[in-house]
Amino acid sequence: MPEVPRLSVRDIRKSFGAHEVLRGISLEARDGDVISVLGASGSGKSTFLRCINLLEVADSGEVWVDGEQIRMVQKGGRNRPASQKQVDHIRAELGMVFQSFNLWSHMTILQNVIEGPVHVLKRPRAECVEEAHALLKKVGIGDKANAYPAHLSGGQQQRAAIARALAMKPKLMLFDEPTSALDPELVGEVLRVMRALAEEGTTMLVVTHEMGFARNVSNRVAFMREGLVDSMGSPQEMFGAGASPAFRQFIGHFQA
Amino acid sequence: MDIEFLSSTMVTLLKALPVTLALFALSVSIGCVLALVIVWMRVGGNRYLAGFAKGYIFVFRGSPLLIQMFLVFYGLAQFDFIRNGPLWPLLREPFVCAVLSLALCTAGYSAEIFRGGIRSVPPREIEAARAIGMSGFLLVRRIIAPIALRFALPAYSTEVVLMMKSTSLASLVTVWEVTGVAQRLISHTYRTMEVFLCAAIIYLVLNFIVLQAMALLEHFLSRHLRAAPPAAKA
Numbered sequence: 001m002p003e004v005p006r007l008s009v010r011d012i013r014k015s016f017g018a019h020e021v022l023r024g025i026s027l028e029a030r031d032g033d034v035i036s037v038l039g040a041s042g043s044g045k046s047t048f049l050r051c052i053n054l055l056e057v058a059d060s061g062e063v064w065v066d067g068e069q070i071r072m073v074q075k076g077g078r079n080r081p082a083s084q085k086q087v088d089h090i091r092a093e094l095g096m097v098f099q100s101f102n103l104w105s106h107m108t109i110l111q112n113v114i115e116g117p118v119h120v121l122k123r124p125r126a127e128c129v130e131e132a133h134a135l136l137k138k139v140g141i142g143d144k145a146n147a148y149p150a151h152l153s154g155g156q157q158q159r160a161a162i163a164r165a166l167a168m169k170p171k172l173m174l175f176d177e178p179t180s181a182l183d184p185e186l187v188g189e190v191l192r193v194m195r196a197l198a199e200e201g202t203t204m205l206v207v208t209h210e211m212g213f214a215r216n217v218s219n220r221v222a223f224m225r226e227g228l229v230d231s232m233g234s235p236q237e238m239f240g241a242g243a244s245p246a247f248r249q250f251i252g253h254f255q256a
Numbered sequence: 257m258d259i260e261f262l263s264s265t266m267v268t269l270l271k272a273l274p275v276t277l278a279l280f281a282l283s284v285s286i287g288c289v290l291a292l293v294i295v296w297m298r299v300g301g302n303r304y305l306a307g308f309a310k311g312y313i314f315v316f317r318g319s320p321l322l323i324q325m326f327l328v329f330y331g332l333a334q335f336d337f338i339r340n341g342p343l344w345p346l347l348r349e350p351f352v353c354a355v356l357s358l359a360l361c362t363a364g365y366s367a368e369i370f371r372g373g374i375r376s377v378p379p380r381e382i383e384a385a386r387a388i389g390m391s392g393f394l395l396v397r398r399i400i401a402p403i404a405l406r407f408a409l410p411a412y413s414t415e416v417v418l419m420m421k422s423t424s425l426a427s428l429v430t431v432w433e434v435t436g437v438a439q440r441l442i443s444h445t446y447r448t449m450e451v452f453l454c455a456a457i458i459y460l461v462l463n464f465i466v467l468q469a470m471a472l473l474e475h476f477l478s479r480h481l482r483a484a485p486p487a488a489k490a
Contacts, residue, residue: 053387055383055386055387084391084392087391088389088390088391089389090389091386091387091388091389092388092389094387096384096387096388098380098383098384098387100380102380102381102383102384103381103384104381104384104385104399104403105378105381105403105480106402106403106406106477106480107480108480115388115398116388116389116390119390119394119398120388120389120390120394148479148480149480150480150481161384164388165388168388168389
């Protein structure tokens with residue numbers, strides 16, 4: 001029996017008004033894949049990621065998570081999810097880390113981490129609290145459990161947000177430019193956590209500008225340009241001699 | 257200064273305090289529940305419900321409370337179906353009419369205050385909740401409502417204080433609350449200054465207590481905005 005991909009995205013298209021942001025994106029992530037999605041601003045990377053968990057609804061195309069297709073219907077001339085219940089259940093299986101952390105400001109870090117497991121997955125609180133402490137320790141902020149987000153640095157907040165996503169025991173982690181809003185000196189601590197996750201075999205889809213991460217941590221790199229996947233391959237292929245001219249030009253900007 | 261008269265006046269007025277407090281407590285709590293229903297209609301996404309809520313808010317904010325109260329008290333009795341209806345034993349009571357009109361009016365104002373609170377909730381935090389699989393009532397209960405309440409509280413506490421003062425209008429539909437009793441006392445004694453002074457003091461003390469309670473609640477809901485204790489700082 002062929003292995004079911006953790007994530008399979010087929011021919012996603014999305015327009016905002018007259019502007020076609022995604023022009024047919026397909027991508028597959030297998031168990032343990034760490035895929036870096038690179039591309040210039042405006043190439044549609046973030047929109048693509050947000051279409052996977054339906055924070056944006058694609059105009060057409062399919063999303064499959066662990067062999068389950070998100071059912072869509074045409075309603076009022078627009079593509080919409082057929083069942084909010086299914087969307088909720090798929091989202092619970094996908095961990096999302098945002099560029100600006102998006103922690104719930106009125107809750108402590110611990111409350112942020114246990115919120116999903118307790119209220120969405122309806123698991124016993126004591127168990128979730130125990131796991132949350134372990135997760136916070138793992139991302140290096142074990143002593144911040146009772147602090148509020150506003151009391152933490154950006155890097156600490158982002159690590160808390162990663163712990164919050166992990167607490168749902170997701171099948172796949174989506175990272176939307178997780179280090180772009182951070183001061184340069186705080187980027188390293190977040191990347192170290194992400195690297196550790198990758199080494200544990202977490203399946204990850206990472207939209208990023210961190211070339212080092214794409215090259216050294218991910219096992220596949222996708223380069224997006226003008227709403228399409230321009231090229232995709234292993235880091236060796238992508239950063240080697242056979243790279244596409246457009247990608248070579250793109251990474252050229254980073255070596256200035 | 258006639259201390260003896262002042263203190264006997266105070267005692268008489270304080271006997272009416274339970275009526276004032278009952279008017280206040282009932283109308284604020286019924287009004288609050290009603291406001292939640294209206295704000296849900298207003299922002300729920302259904303065009304017709306939103307239109308109804310807009311109309312409701314406009315009518316009850318746009319017309320004087322006293323006239324609303326007169327309409328309920330004198331107006332309802334003109335309709336046969338109300339006079340013969342099952343609720344008539346309740347609706348013919350001045351106290352019930354006063355509570356009803358106070359609650360209907362504050363619901364309009366409070367709905368707008370709550371809507372302002374909801375609009376202030378950072379969209380990012382709502383998005384994060386959606387991303388872990390929250391939607392519908394769970395999302396409202398766990399994320400939107402607590403944050404919105406914090407933003408709405410300062411304006412809402414003003415509304416609650418206004419309600420305490422508005423209960424005095426009930427005297428005009430023959431409810432014997434503090435202001436009504438004060439007026440009756442004046443008609444017997446002609447000592448306007450002292451009697452109304454005593455009444456004003458009662459309202460001031462009541463509102464002082466209300467504002468203190470609101471400030472305490474606001475303090476409690478703002479824990480996350482205060483500076484971290486030195487030990488917890490990075």
